[in-house]
Amino acid sequence: MILQSSLPSDKYRPQSHDEYTQQPDKPEEACGVFGIYAPEENVAKSTYFGLFALQHRGQESAGIATFEGKKVHLHKNMGLVSQVFSEDILNKLSGTIAVGHNRYSTTGSSHVVNAQPAVVETRLGPLALAHNGNLVNTSELREYLQSKNCDFVTTTDSEMIAIAIGAEVDSGKEWLDAAISAFNHCTGAYSLVIGTPDGLMAVRDPNGVRPLVIGTLEGNPIRYAVASETCGLDIIGAEYLRDVEPGELVWITEAGMASFHWSPKPARKLCIFEMIYFARPDSIMHHETLYSYRLRLGRQMAKEIPTEADIVIAVPDSGVPAAIGFSRESGIPYGEGLIKNRYVGRTFIQPTQHMREAGIRMKLNPLKDVLIGKRVVLVDDSIVRGTTSRKIVKALRDAGASEVHMRISSPPVTHPCFYGIDTDSQDHLIAATKSVEDIGKQIGVDSLVYLSWEGMMIATREESDSFCSACFTGDYPIAIPENIKRSKLMLEKIKI
Numbered sequence: 001m002i003l004q005s006s007l008p009s010d011k012y013r014p015q016s017h018d019e020y021t022q023q024p025d026k027p028e029e030a031c032g033v034f035g036i037y038a039p040e041e042n043v044a045k046s047t048y049f050g051l052f053a054l055q056h057r058g059q060e061s062a063g064i065a066t067f068e069g070k071k072v073h074l075h076k077n078m079g080l081v082s083q084v085f086s087e088d089i090l091n092k093l094s095g096t097i098a099v100g101h102n103r104y105s106t107t108g109s110s111h112v113v114n115a116q117p118a119v120v121e122t123r124l125g126p127l128a129l130a131h132n133g134n135l136v137n138t139s140e141l142r143e144y145l146q147s148k149n150c151d152f153v154t155t156t157d158s159e160m161i162a163i164a165i166g167a168e169v170d171s172g173k174e175w176l177d178a179a180i181s182a183f184n185h186c187t188g189a190y191s192l193v194i195g196t197p198d199g200l201m202a203v204r205d206p207n208g209v210r211p212l213v214i215g216t217l218e219g220n221p222i223r224y225a226v227a228s229e230t231c232g233l234d235i236i237g238a239e240y241l242r243d244v245e246p247g248e249l250v251w252i253t254e255a256g257m258a259s260f261h262w263s264p265k266p267a268r269k270l271c272i273f274e275m276i277y278f279a280r281p282d283s284i285m286h287h288e289t290l291y292s293y294r295l296r297l298g299r300q301m302a303k304e305i306p307t308e309a310d311i312v313i314a315v316p317d318s319g320v321p322a323a324i325g326f327s328r329e330s331g332i333p334y335g336e337g338l339i340k341n342r343y344v345g346r347t348f349i350q351p352t353q354h355m356r357e358a359g360i361r362m363k364l365n366p367l368k369d370v371l372i373g374k375r376v377v378l379v380d381d382s383i384v385r386g387t388t389s390r391k392i393v394k395a396l397r398d399a400g401a402s403e404v405h406m407r408i409s410s411p412p413v414t415h416p417c418f419y420g421i422d423t424d425s426q427d428h429l430i431a432a433t434k435s436v437e438d439i440g441k442q443i444g445v446d447s448l449v450y451l452s453w454e455g456m457m458i459a460t461r462e463e464s465d466s467f468c469s470a471c472f473t474g475d476y477p478i479a480i481p482e483n484i485k486r487s488k489l490m491l492e493k494i495k496i
């Protein structure tokens, strides 16, 4: 088995994060994955657009691998999808199968060498793997692979999964048996798209922590696409077929689609934060758009927390559906009070000191006419560190709001995530160290209320035990070994 390391320079490498653009202090998304099996299609271009729709899930790097017979073509680099690929590059990525990835680094640092897809050469030809999630047994898996004399190029758990499958193939197994054997050495969250010369695999861990959906292209039974979210299918005109089930491996070849339930104990624990915030509101989970779920979160908040006010506004964009739901339930009119600069991405130019002091304005600007003299309900989906909330509240008061009542459409985030979302270490989570009252004082609001855990679950209209909500409860559905309760750079530390 030979590893194909990454390719071009990291000249597009973005700033680490994001003082400059005043990004809200939200948990960082994990990754977006996309795959397509479509003889006669331009698979690279479809993958490009699939990744484009999934850009919100990861903005540090992007990559596409295509399969042309036994040959793999790979391009990946630091930056947004639109920065990493040009028409020329896409034209060189020919083939009938493609795998794509948008990355935010949750394990391994932000370097091009860690960009995905991870490609390894095996006895049966190359394999390209795109991973969304995080393994929690990386130390164990690394030791296991080292005992088999496997080499590593990167520091990611994703590469280890690719290497584990490659090692099984090289020991004589065929693709499916090799993959299933490798998954039995993996513990944690993984939604995977794996390309091979013979077909495309779509896989979810036994708990289905991260989403993964399958679609068909023009109803053709041998042309399929898989994506982290349905918005990745919509953009290429693919029709949503179904979710990949927890503990399922879907194998798409010229014979069509086959399904293998490889885990003896699948038990769905979908990340509830995907529903509250990470996934796009137009994506479908549990048979409805997340916009509808988020509206219900707002309604539920208004039921739990009657509030006297003149106007309900949102922290755009993620707070908008809950704010509308709150308004509909409470009867308090909804309005726009903050205008978002939609063209703020990451910038390489540092703002002046004066601009930094102006706070949030590079990204959000208050509408003075709407706010002046008003008692405002400000709705957001979560508070993680609290730094941005304080700046927003100050901007609203400076614009003339007479009262600011903050309402959060999820419970306090008190625990870090180990399943592929960067929620920071526990000591940086404001709700882990402060009471709600103290948080309210710190961010400068007249009142602060979070939605209850029960309310968040009622709004799902599903059984609460089919979700992971560990960052609100500390009740981790997949056990976290003590030795990995550390920073996201744990693999690099182990190496040192």
Ligand code: SF4
Binding pocket: 209, 271, 272, 273, 274, 416, 417, 418, 419, 420, 421, 468, 469, 470, 471, 472
């Ligand atoms: S800990 Fe929180 S962010 Fe992580 S998977 Fe569970 S619900 Fe999602």
